[in-house]
Amino acid sequence: MRKTIPDFEKMKEIGEKISMLTAYDYPSAQLVEEAAVDIILVGDSLGMVVLGYESTVPVTMEEMLHHTKAVRRGAPQTFIVADMPFMSYATVDLAILNAGRLIKEGGADAVKLEGGVDIEPIVKTLTRAGIPVVGHIGLTPQTATQLGGFKVQGRDLESATRLVKDGSAIERAGAFMIVLEAIPRQVAAQISQELKIPTIGIGAGAECDGQVLVFHDILGLFKRFTPKFVKKYAELRAASVLAIKQYGEEVKSNLFPSDEHTFGLSDEVIQKLYGDK
Known part of the structure; x- marks a missing residue:
């Protein structure tokens, strides 16, 4: 049975960890649903692991819609979060249009946006329109160039403080969940303790309320690189x-x-x- 936003709130309240994994097509979604993972993320990481792009930046709305539809067909009983691709939420009007399409056409239950204080007005507008939003702070792949590359964020006092403020802003704007990527576990623990909404870590330590990884990474299918925070549970490529x-x-x-x-x-x-x- 598909979990709901109140279910995730309850899981945080009682200390039950939330499992999230990416999927990008019908067969991978079927596998994730059969394995009873709580949430499927149709990540724009599909640009790198499925479409062969150098980064997530080239991914388009049409590609996200195409893959989200396939995942929904493969996992009808799983809560699905779809990434908003780069520049699809540059303005409030664009955000409403594109997020609405992922929900109405794609069949997603929620959308995910990267950013903190800077996107608070957009998150607020989406949630007021009835679109469930997941935040994403720390290492944000769509703007990794501005962050100096794919590096751990929040290692000094100034940047760690900024991450805490970003998390509060996203919660204040109405998001029901937030992804914390590549940040020190102590910072993630502080954010997880302060926020009422669940935190989902990826390279952010065990103190988060849940964890997310990439389908192709945990199965050993992606060859180009393996982040430190990835645990391979199989070597299916070989x-x-x-x-x-x-x-x-x-x-x-x-x-x-x-x-x-x-x-x-x-x-x-x-x-x-x-x-x-």
């Missing part, structure tokens, strides 16, 4: 390459297809078809 290689070799050596993978005709039909030829 197993997949081995299986594909074996298939190719069996085709070359005529071992595949064998009789068990082939359809045939009865002798009677063959006789009628070919006669005495």
